[in-house]
Amino acid sequence: MTKSVVAERYANAMFQLAQQKNEAELVQQQLKEVKKAFYADKGLRNLLESPALSNDKKKEIVGSILQGANKTVIDSIGVLLDNNRMNEFANVVEAFNALANDAQGVAEATVYSTRELTEEERISISNAFASKVGKQSLIIENVIEPKLIGGIRLQIGNHIYDSSVQAKLKRLEREMLG
Known part of the structure; x- marks a missing residue:
C-alpha cells in the first residue's frame, strides 16, 4: 500500500478513539475483516465508492452488512463515506494496523x-x-x-x-x- 497522509490522519483519529475506549485490538481485527469483505466483492467496493448513490444509502448498506460490528468501526466508515474517502479505506486500515501493532510492540x-x-x-x-x-x-x-x-x-x-x-x-x- 502506498503512504497516504489523508489515510494516516483518519487512522490516527480512529486509533486514538479506539484506545480511549480500550478496544484497539478489537477494532484492528474487525477492520481487517471488513477490508477483506470489501475487497473480495468488487461490486460492493464500487458501490461504496460510487457518487451515484447517496452517502445515507451507503451508510444504510454498510450498517446492514456490519450488524454487530464495533461502533467505532461503523462510525469510522461513516466518516469516510461522508467525506467521500472510501477510496482510502484500504490505506486507512493499513495505517491503523501499523499504529495498533506499534502500540502492542x-x-x-x-x-x-x-x-x-x-x-x-x-x-x-x-x-x-x-x-x-x-x-x-x-x-x-x-x-x-x-x-x-x-x-x-x-x-x-x-x-x-x-x-x-x-x-x-x-x-x-x-x-x-x-
Whole structure:
C-alpha cells in the first residue's frame, strides 16, 4: 500500500478513539475483516465508492452488512463515506494496523516456506527475528512456496531475510562464477 497522509490522519483519529475506549485490538481485527469483505466483492467496493448513490444509502448498506460490528468501526466508515474517502479505506486500515501493532510492540511478518510451519517453528522465528526489528514479537503469516526447495524467506516490512536453499544456491553460483 502506498503512504497516504489523508489515510494516516483518519487512522490516527480512529486509533486514538479506539484506545480511549480500550478496544484497539478489537477494532484492528474487525477492520481487517471488513477490508477483506470489501475487497473480495468488487461490486460492493464500487458501490461504496460510487457518487451515484447517496452517502445515507451507503451508510444504510454498510450498517446492514456490519450488524454487530464495533461502533467505532461503523462510525469510522461513516466518516469516510461522508467525506467521500472510501477510496482510502484500504490505506486507512493499513495505517491503523501499523499504529495498533506499534502500540502492542509487534510487527507483521510473512514467512515463505515449502510447508506449513508448526507452532514451535512460528514461536522460534518470532523470538529470533522480533528483536532485529525492535519488536517484542511477530505476527506470522505463512505462505507456502514450493520453489524455495527448503529453508525459509522472511519479510518484515522492508526487511527480507532469506535462508532458503534457492538463495543459498544462487549465492554459491555467484561465488563460483565470480
